[in-house]
Amino acid sequence: MIEAKDIRAGYGDGADILTGISLSADRREIVTILGPNGCGKSTLLKTIAGYVRPRAGSITFGGTDVTAVPIHEKVRHHKVGYVPQTDNVFGTLTVAENILLGARQLAKAEKEKRFAALMDQYPALAGKKNRKASALSGGERQILSLARALIAGPEILLLDEPSAGLSPLMMHEVFDAIGAIRDSEGMCILMVEQNAFEALGIADRAYVLSLGQVAMTAKASDLLEDPAMRKLYLGGEVHAE
Amino acid sequence: MFDFFIHVASIACLYGVLALSLNLQAGFTGLVNFGLIALFGCGTYGAALASGMGWHPLLGLPAGIAMAALLGLFYARLGRKLSSDYWGIATLSIAEIIRISVTNEQALTGGAQGISGLPLLFAGLKPYDGVARLALYAAVLALVWLFCQRLVKSAFGLSMKLMREEPQLARSLGYDLDRIRRVVMLVSAAIAAFAGFLYAHYLTFVGPDQLVSPETFLIWSMVIIGGIANNRGVIAGAFLMQFAMAYVPFVKDALDLPTDFVAAARLIIVGGGLLAFLLWRPKGLFPEKVGGSNGR
Numbered sequence: 001m002i003e004a005k006d007i008r009a010g011y012g013d014g015a016d017i018l019t020g021i022s023l024s025a026d027r028r029e030i031v032t033i034l035g036p037n038g039c040g041k042s043t044l045l046k047t048i049a050g051y052v053r054p055r056a057g058s059i060t061f062g063g064t065d066v067t068a069v070p071i072h073e074k075v076r077h078h079k080v081g082y083v084p085q086t087d088n089v090f091g092t093l094t095v096a097e098n099i100l101l102g103a104r105q106l107a108k109a110e111k112e113k114r115f116a117a118l119m120d121q122y123p124a125l126a127g128k129k130n131r132k133a134s135a136l137s138g139g140e141r142q143i144l145s146l147a148r149a150l151i152a153g154p155e156i157l158l159l160d161e162p163s164a165g166l167s168p169l170m171m172h173e174v175f176d177a178i179g180a181i182r183d184s185e186g187m188c189i190l191m192v193e194q195n196a197f198e199a200l201g202i203a204d205r206a207y208v209l210s211l212g213q214v215a216m217t218a219k220a221s222d223l224l225e226d227p228a229m230r231k232l233y234l235g236g237e238v239h240a241e
Numbered sequence: 242m243f244d245f246f247i248h249v250a251s252i253a254c255l256y257g258v259l260a261l262s263l264n265l266q267a268g269f270t271g272l273v274n275f276g277l278i279a280l281f282g283c284g285t286y287g288a289a290l291a292s293g294m295g296w297h298p299l300l301g302l303p304a305g306i307a308m309a310a311l312l313g314l315f316y317a318r319l320g321r322k323l324s325s326d327y328w329g330i331a332t333l334s335i336a337e338i339i340r341i342s343v344t345n346e347q348a349l350t351g352g353a354q355g356i357s358g359l360p361l362l363f364a365g366l367k368p369y370d371g372v373a374r375l376a377l378y379a380a381v382l383a384l385v386w387l388f389c390q391r392l393v394k395s396a397f398g399l400s401m402k403l404m405r406e407e408p409q410l411a412r413s414l415g416y417d418l419d420r421i422r423r424v425v426m427l428v429s430a431a432i433a434a435f436a437g438f439l440y441a442h443y444l445t446f447v448g449p450d451q452l453v454s455p456e457t458f459l460i461w462s463m464v465i466i467g468g469i470a471n472n473r474g475v476i477a478g479a480f481l482m483q484f485a486m487a488y489v490p491f492v493k494d495a496l497d498l499p500t501d502f503v504a505a506a507r508l509i510i511v512g513g514g515l516l517a518f519l520l521w522r523p524k525g526l527f528p529e530k531v532g533g534s535n536g537r
Contacts, residue, residue: 051409075415082413090406092531101403101414104396148414 001026001188002048002156007057009047016055017043019212025205027155030182030189032199032220035209041192042085042160044209048190049082049158050074061156076105078156081149085160088145091134095125095144098133102148111151118147122177139170143177150181157181159191163198171195175202200224245487247371251443253483254378258436260463260475261382261389262429267461268470268529269393270425271405273325274316276332278457279339280430283309284437289356289447290349298360298442305434312339313430317423333454340452355448362442378439382476385432389472392428401425455511459486462515467525474527481526485510 002025009018017040025031033041046052048059050071059067061078074080081102089098099118103111119126122143128136133144142162149157162178163171179202182189193199200206203220218226259281266272287305291298316335320328343350350356363373392398403411404421412418441447459482467478489506492498518525 049413051412070412072412072415072417075413084410084413087407087410090403090410092406104415 001029001062002190003058003060004044004048005058007044007047007054007059009043009052009054009057011043011052017212018047018054020057021209021212021214022057023048023207023214025188025190027188028182028186029205030178030191030203032203032206033190033192033209034196034199034206035215037194039209040212041209045158045160045190045192049080075152079152079154080156080158081152081154082158083142083145083149083160083162085162085164089133089136089141091132093133094130095133095136096129098144099125099129099148099151103151105152114151114153118151121180122147137170139166139173142166142170142174146174146177146181150185155187157187157189159189161192161194163193163195171198175199178202197224244371247375249484249487250480251371251375251378252487253480254375254382255436255440255443256460256463256483257382257476257479258385258439259433259460260467260479261385261472262432262436263460263464264470264472264475265389265392265401265425265429265432268464268475269398269405270401270421271325271408272320272422272425273329274332275329275454275457275461276316276334276336277433277460278452278454279332279336280309280312280433281437281440281456282336282339282343282452283312283430284434284439285441285447285451286343286350286437287434288359288438288441289351292359293349293356301441302435302438305438306431309430309434309437310427313426314423316430317419317426320422320426321419333457336452336457337454340449340454343452344449350449351447353449355446355450357446359442359445359447361445362439374443378443381435381439385435386472386476389432393472397421397424455508458515459511462511465523465525466514466518468527468529469525470529471525471527474525474529477527478525482510482514 002023004021004023007018007021008016010016021044033044035041043052047054050066050069050073053068058065061080064078066074066078069078071082075082090101099115100111103114106114119129124140125144125147128140133141136144159178162174166174175198178189178191181187191199191203200220200223206218206220206223207214208216208223259277262280263274263277266274284305287308288298288301290304291301316332319331323331344353346352362377363370366373393401400411400416400421403416404418408418463478463482464475466481467476468474486507489503489510492506493502
């Protein structure tokens with residue numbers, strides 16, 4: 001579904017942050033990108049999403065070359081949903097209005113049907129659908145931005161640190177919601193995360209980045225058990241539940 | 242005194258149109274344009290060009306709008322490369338370059354002397370010509386206000402506000418920010434040029450002194466004081482500022498102050514008003530009504 005080959009990318013005239021990364025992700029799969037701060041995780045996701053244009057390499061979605069396609073066109077024409085790490089809701093709009101922004105291209109009946117389905121799926125949002133998004137907690141905002149990305153029915157979902165700034169309880173809720181999306185919608189989900197153990201708990205595969213390159217790729221379950229990996233990249237002594 | 246009131250109200254109407262133009266850019270879309278006066282100047286020099294070429298005066302309007310549209314597109318193009326603050330500086334620089342070019346060019350613009358002798362609208366209706374012009378300017382202001390209200394309440398208006406609030410998030414929802422910027426600059430440039438065309442035929446004179454950057458900041462003060470992103474507010478700001486500036490000479494006479502006081506007091510009203518409102522009432526006299534995709 002997503003195929004990135006030999007990606008080199010950076011910002012402006014600066015040095016390359018990604019120095020030849022290749023990655024793939026399939027349908028019904030959660031692939032997480034891990035690594036220490038500054039290794040290029042978010043830059044890789046932004047490059048795949050279309051915020052950053054790669055200096056070299058290629059990106060395909062379902063076999064279609066999207067290397068130079070900007071984010072707004074990917075969302076409109078390539079069934080991509082993107083959930084940013086921060087500033088992910090419009091605070092002056094209500095919860096319902098925020099969600100419906102993601103459904104601009106749908107017919108009215110379809111829009112209403114999908115909105116109702118999302119309200120069933122996320123009852124916490126349903127109870128606050130007429131409230132301003134600025135009144136939501138961090139976790140609720142993250143669920144809201146997920147719901148907004150889902151309403152258009154994307155085939156690819158790109159998540160930039162969905163647990164950033166959340167309490168452990170809210171983090172569990174958000175990860176449960178992401179796992180449920182993979183299982184029920186059959187989507188291809190690519191997720192950058194700092195909370196490595198939580199991410200590996202729901203992911204199928206993982207790429208571990210170091211200094212702009214892929215240092216290791218493996219099944220999530222294998223990485224969870226790998227003591228060297230744990231020590232090098234995942235926080236040493238921390239144990240998964 | 243009545244004629245003076247009609248005169249000030251006429252100018253306030255035209256500045257109200259300009260304030261609405263800036264409000265579309267800065268208020269609703271977050272485009273901090275410090276070069277608005279150059280778009281206005283396209284309208285004034287469009288009128289002068291038609292007059293100088295012996296065309297029908299009305300042809301000055303499309304000429305001015307066409308020049309403003311080109312300049313607006315150029316501004317928008319710059320916005321692809323520059324972040325908001327740098328874009329603002331770039332627009333100010335371009336407006337100054339245009340003013341200096343107009344001052345030093347003789348054949349087309351008349352240089353520093355400008356171009357005079359433009360036809361005055363409704364000149365044949367004396368002694369009611371002033372009232373007739375005010376009625377026209379008020380009607381234009383009302384129509385432009387209605388258009389701006391409809392625009393900002395439309396789906397496109399929502400996209401303008403999303404771009405202003407969270408541009409990166411708006412992109413991730415499929416909004417093409419370059420297109421939004423282009424359309425807003427085209428529409429607001431046309432509005433500013435329209436105001437310029439009417440202004441030129443009101444003063445019957447066009448010159449580079451009308452394009453100085455303090456004029457842009459006067460319009461900014463109208464928007465900030467009236468209420469940024471509130472169309473009614475910016476019109477109120479235009480009238481308030483215009484009348485405040487117009488009555489400064491009366492204060493000077495009443496207090497027996499030197500003539501220099503007038504120019505200085507006007508600058509203080511603009512600068513001090515801007516500063517005071519930015520510090521103590523940044524949303525202006527009539528704050529934006531936020532919330533809801535339609536009524537904001």
